[in-house]
Amino acid sequence: IFLNLNASSLGTLxxxxxxxxxxxxxFGYVAVSLAALFLLLFSWIPESPYHYVMKGKLDxxxxxxxxxxxxxxxxxxxxxxxxxxxxxxxxxxxxxKELNESTNRKNLCIVSTLNFFLYCGGHNVxxxxxxxxxxxxxxxxxxxTVVTCLGLCMVIAGAVAMIFVDKCGRKPLxxxxxxxxxxxxxxxxxxxxxxxxxxxxKEITWLPILALFLFNFAMxxxxxxxxxxxxxxIFAPKxxxxxxxxxxxxxxxxSFCAIKAFQPVLDLVGEDYIFFMMALSALTxxxxxxxxxxxxxxxxxxxxxENLQNKKKKPPTSQ
Numbered sequence: 001i002f003l004n005l006n007a008s009s010l011g012t013l014x015x016x017x018x019x020x021x022x023x024x025x026x027f028g029y030v031a032v033s034l035a036a037l038f039l040l041l042f043s044w045i046p047e048s049p050y051h052y053v054m055k056g057k058l059d060x061x062x063x064x065x066x067x068x069x070x071x072x073x074x075x076x077x078x079x080x081x082x083x084x085x086x087x088x089x090x091x092x093x094x095x096x097k098e099l100n101e102s103t104n105r106k107n108l109c110i111v112s113t114l115n116f117f118l119y120c121g122g123h124n125v126x127x128x129x130x131x132x133x134x135x136x137x138x139x140x141x142x143x144x145t146v147v148t149c150l151g152l153c154m155v156i157a158g159a160v161a162m163i164f165v166d167k168c169g170r171k172p173l174x175x176x177x178x179x180x181x182x183x184x185x186x187x188x189x190x191x192x193x194x195x196x197x198x199x200x201x202k203e204i205t206w207l208p209i210l211a212l213f214l215f216n217f218a219m220x221x222x223x224x225x226x227x228x229x230x231x232x233x234i235f236a237p238k239x240x241x242x243x244x245x246x247x248x249x250x251x252x253x254x255s256f257c258a259i260k261a262f263q264p265v266l267d268l269v270g271e272d273y274i275f276f277m278m279a280l281s282a283l284t285x286x287x288x289x290x291x292x293x294x295x296x297x298x299x300x301x302x303x304x305x306e307n308l309q310n311k312k313k314k315p316p317t318s319q
Contacts, residue, residue, distance in 0.1 A: 009158050009220060012127060013151030020144045050237055053081050085237070099239050107234045108243060110292055112250050114174075114227040114285070119254040121181055121282035122275075123224060125262050126215055136271065137191060137208040138201035146209065150216045157220040169297035170226050171289055177222025178285035180214060185282060187211035189275035196272065223285065233296045233304050 014034070018027060049068070052061035061081070062074045069077075098104060119125075126133070130150060134143040165173055188211045194204055227247075235243045266274050296304050 009154040119258040157217040173222040180218030182279040182282040184215035185279035192271040
């Protein structure tokens with residue numbers, strides 16, 4: 001689970017740590033060997049109980065469930081899963097039609113909007129331009145050293161998120177993460193504004209460093225993992241493939257647009273205001289999450305789907 005949630009952060013950390021010391025060819029060999037190691041280790045992980053139940057292999061489904069949940073009530077959960085899947089067997093055309101229903105459209109809009117705020121709030125942009133940001137901050141610390149430490153910070157933050165996501169709930173973690181990210185971006189904007197007003201960089205060296213570390217810690221604690229977590233929880237298994245496809249394509253498009261737009265917008269508005277704009281995007285997650293994002297803490301997949309279906313079918317009360 002830790003590797004699944006933090007694969008990107010670990011890759012970034014290793015890349016930043018090795019980059020200054022290895023030739024490009026050597027770096028490529030190391031990257032390929034890590035990918036091969038992943039394929040080897042991943043082949044030992046069993047398929048999900050849902051997959052085995054879909055194939056009618058109930059014995060393997062029970063073993064898989066015990067592998068993932070050691071203290072599960074195997075018979076009950078497998079029977080519930082068999083009943084649930086039996087009521088959700090539809091063809092591709094019916095899946096697309098059901099994805100277009102109001103509840104599923106709303107859920108798709110929720111995770112896509114969180115994605116929009118995520119990328120407009122600096123995800124990928126800050127990591128892609130972090131070394132340039134450190135250089136323009138005019139601090140005396142070597143940029144490559146700062147970037148490597150930021151990667152380590154992201155890995156630690158991912159471990160923290162893994163521990164607290166089920167203890168605190170999705171909504172509180174997402175709200176706290178967005179507020180911390182917004183604060184870090186405001187601090188970055190303030191730093192460049194102070195530099196523009198003639199303040200010596202040596203007097204405020206701590207400000208961009210603190211801001212970047214806060215950003216890289218807060219982002220993996222909520223804004224980064226929660227949309228993906230919700231994607232796997234608020235859609236029925238029969239719709240997850242199409243929802244994931246839409247979510248991934250949207251994320252790739254938004255990431256590309258955000259990274260390509262950063263430099264032109266920076267040239268247009270300046271180094272201070274672009275970070276204030278990102279902070280506004282991160283800050284918007286607070287009211288959006290509070291009013292619209294469902295809480296899925298402590299609920300099984302079946303419970304979440306039944307709750308969503310009950311809300312959908314609930315008739316209006318008469319006065």
